[in-house]
Amino acid sequence: MKVLGELNVLGEQMTNYEYNVINLIASDNAFPKSVSDNPVYSGHIIQEGLVGRRPFAGARLHDIMEETAVSIACEVFKADHANLQPHSCSQANQAAYHALLSYKDTILSLDFQAGGHLTHGLKYNFSGRNYNFIHYGVTETGIINYDEAQKLALEMKPKLIVCGSSSYPRLFDALRLREIADSINAKLMFDLSHEAGLMAGGVIPNIVNIADVVTMSSDKTLRGPFGGIILCKKELSDIIDKAVHPGTQSSFPLRKITGTAQSLVLTQLDDFRKYALDVLANAKVLEYTFPSNFIFTGGTDKHYIVVNVKRAFGLTGSEAESRLEQIGVLSNRQSIPLDNSKKMSDASGLRIGTAWATSRGYSTSDFKEISKIIIEALSGSGEEKFLSRLSERVKALILKKKVNDVWHPKF
Numbered sequence: 001m002k003v004l005g006e007l008n009v010l011g012e013q014m015t016n017y018e019y020n021v022i023n024l025i026a027s028d029n030a031f032p033k034s035v036s037d038n039p040v041y042s043g044h045i046i047q048e049g050l051v052g053r054r055p056f057a058g059a060r061l062h063d064i065m066e067e068t069a070v071s072i073a074c075e076v077f078k079a080d081h082a083n084l085q086p087h088s089c090s091q092a093n094q095a096a097y098h099a100l101l102s103y104k105d106t107i108l109s110l111d112f113q114a115g116g117h118l119t120h121g122l123k124y125n126f127s128g129r130n131y132n133f134i135h136y137g138v139t140e141t142g143i144i145n146y147d148e149a150q151k152l153a154l155e156m157k158p159k160l161i162v163c164g165s166s167s168y169p170r171l172f173d174a175l176r177l178r179e180i181a182d183s184i185n186a187k188l189m190f191d192l193s194h195e196a197g198l199m200a201g202g203v204i205p206n207i208v209n210i211a212d213v214v215t216m217s218s219d220k221t222l223r224g225p226f227g228g229i230i231l232c233k234k235e236l237s238d239i240i241d242k243a244v245h246p247g248t249q250s251s252f253p254l255r256k257i258t259g260t261a262q263s264l265v266l267t268q269l270d271d272f273r274k275y276a277l278d279v280l281a282n283a284k285v286l287e288y289t290f291p292s293n294f295i296f297t298g299g300t301d302k303h304y305i306v307v308n309v310k311r312a313f314g315l316t317g318s319e320a321e322s323r324l325e326q327i328g329v330l331s332n333r334q335s336i337p338l339d340n341s342k343k344m345s346d347a348s349g350l351r352i353g354t355a356w357a358t359s360r361g362y363s364t365s366d367f368k369e370i371s372k373i374i375i376e377a378l379s380g381s382g383e384e385k386f387l388s389r390l391s392e393r394v395k396a397l398i399l400k401k402k403v404n405d406v407w408h409p410k411f
């Protein structure tokens with residue numbers, strides 16, 4: 001069939017492309033070959049519903065597998081309960097809201113421009129349309145404005161307080177947020193989509209038991225197959241499970257659950273801890289190379305930095321992203337606080353992450369070279385001749401890595 005043939009060619013080109021760039025998109029990662037080559041379950045059976053209450057026959061083993069996977073997640077994150085069915089962290093957030101709230105209830109969350117996620121109340125998203133979101137932001141230094149969060153909480157009495165981010169590179173003060181939530185008897189939810197792997201690897205503090213509900217991606221720093229996870233307090237386990245099914249989802253592939261469990265087990269090995277430490281060390285190289293006054297919050301505690309490329313290089317985030325793409329480096333534009341841009345295409349920030357490249361074996365000395373290349377690319381005029389010289393330096397780094405390339409792109 002002609003169309004399938006074309007897709008095959010495109011697929012091959014895409015895989016080739018993926019192996020010939022350095023991917024610094026902070027939400028991306030490479031998938032360990034040890035998992036992709038040795039899945040504990042490689043079948044295609046789907047399942048739905050809750051353990052012991054399935055709508056399909058043949059679920060005896062599924063139930064045991066899901067229970068085992070859930071207990072692994074609880075052990076890794078020291079959580080009371082886990083649900084591994086959400087198709088992604090966005091779906092996990094949807095289910096958490098469905099469990100805890102009614103239509104138009106008030107939620108207090110971190111502003112999108114300050115690093116919040118689109119499922120934390122952006123007006124174009126289901127969250128902004130179905131719930132009454134109010135937002136706290138950051139202070140002049142870029143750090144979360146907890147006093148503002150407290151003031152808004154007392155004034156507006158939200159039913160839920162959400163913290164977590166897509167582009168807030170600092171750890172947040174989980175205990176302060178707990179105190180604010182308790183002062184108005186609100187529930188507290190953390191979206192740890194980005195930092196879950198760093199937490200599982202023990203290189204940043206585990207704040208799971210401070211919240212009532214925690215959501216996360218299994219495919220970002222956690223380095224598992226694509227998907228979402230919800231963790232919660234014991235007393236919420238029933239409403240969270242029911243909010244996933246039948247509340248917001250129907251079936252899921254069983255191998256999503258087993259693949260996630262397998263990845264979670266790997267997070268407890270020394271190798272993973274080393275990877276997680278290297279992710280942080282590589283992000284520190286980025287932090288030290290860019291002048292701190294151009295970095296959102298002045299630095300990072302996680303796996304990425306957000307640079308104000310408008311102030312640093314006179315480029316929009318989108319222009320910077322596309323210039324780096326030309327030399328084989330992938331990153332993404334990012335809005336930042338006090339950014340006057342109305343559209344993402346005019347945003348002043350650029351987010352640069354280290355998880356994918358660290359998984360592919362790039363070390364701090366490689367990141368020194370990567371940082372230099374990025375700064376040279378963004379400082380220059382963008383002339384073709386100049387960029388192609390930088391592109392050669394990127395290629396040299398990629399070739400060097402191919403020698404020890406044991407990672408697959410995620411699937």
Ligand code: DSN
Nearest residue numbers: 026027117166167193
């Ligand atoms: N859009 C993802 C990110 O890049 O952070 C999160 O869903």
